[in-house]
Amino acid sequence: MKEKFSFTILQSEALTKYLLETSAYPREHQQLKELRHATVDRYSHLSVMNVPADEGQLLSMMLKLMGAKKTIEVGVFTGYSLLATALALPDKAKVIAIDPDREAYEVGLPFIEKAGVAHKIQFVNSDAVTAINQLLHDGEEGTFDFAFVDADKENYINYHELLLKLVRVGGMIAYDNTLWSGTVALADDDLSQEWKDRIGENRIFLRNLNAFLANDGRIELAHLSIGDGLSLCRRLH
Structure with a gap:
């Protein structure tokens, strides 16, 4: 298995490797480790779609500090962040886990079951807008402590509007990949055509999101350089 490291413009690959191997991997839960390896084996380069171990540990600590008891995850893939969340609760x-790709979720399911936390998770095989609107229709407004979003970037702002209704005042919404390999900080002229083809339109979607969140008076914002960028939004009212 060849490990792949995701790093932002603020981190070298060597520094990312050091952080993971010195601090994160030695404290990684065994089932998270096995799920991470299984994802690399199954999906190769797509394995970077899961959060890195250090980001998972940050989310875990934050959930414990919040005393969270009810969370939602928009975009699951094989479930590394989902398992990290379930272990922390x-x-x-x-945990309501929403993803249209059941096949990827089932790659991680054996590790979730082996960790003894499957009973905490309700997997919803659906697009997120439909699933969140159904929760709101069912009277779940303001009942969630935490939301984690790692899904289609063009819909992040749409998810934000819905999740601000679903998450309680004082609760948190976290958006992953908000630095997009550091390219959100670069002008178009700074990117080669190869890079533009590689990163697609997601860079633009995320730049728009970052500007939107920075000016959203409904939230308290912390934009972090961890993994591929993590934006933490605490609902104020």
Whole structure:
């Protein structure tokens, strides 16, 4: 297995490797480690779609500090962040996990079951807008402590509007990949055509999101350079 490292413009690959191998991997839960390896084996270069171990540990610590008991995950892939979340929550907690790709989720499911946390997770095989609107229709407004979003970047702002209704005041929404390999900080002229083809339109979607969140008075914002960028939004009202 060849490990692939995701790093932002603020981090060298050597520094990312050092952080993971010195601090994160030695404290990684065994089932998270096995899920990470299985994802690399199954999906190769796409394995970077899962959050890195250090980001998973940050989310885990944050959930524990918040005392979170009810969370939602928009975009699951094989479930590394989902398993990290489920492990951090108390036994009777609940995680709604939404993804249209059940096949990828089922790659991680054996590790979730082996970790003894499958009973906390409700997987919803659906697009996120439909699933979140159904939760709002069912009276779930303001009942979630935390939301993690790692899905189609063009819909992040749409998800934001819905999740601000779903997450309680004082709760948190986290958006992944908001630095997009550091390219959000670069002008078009600074990118080769090869890079433009590689990163697609997601760079533009994420630049728009970052500008939107920076000016959203409904939230308290912390934009972090961890993994591929993580934006933490605490709902104020």
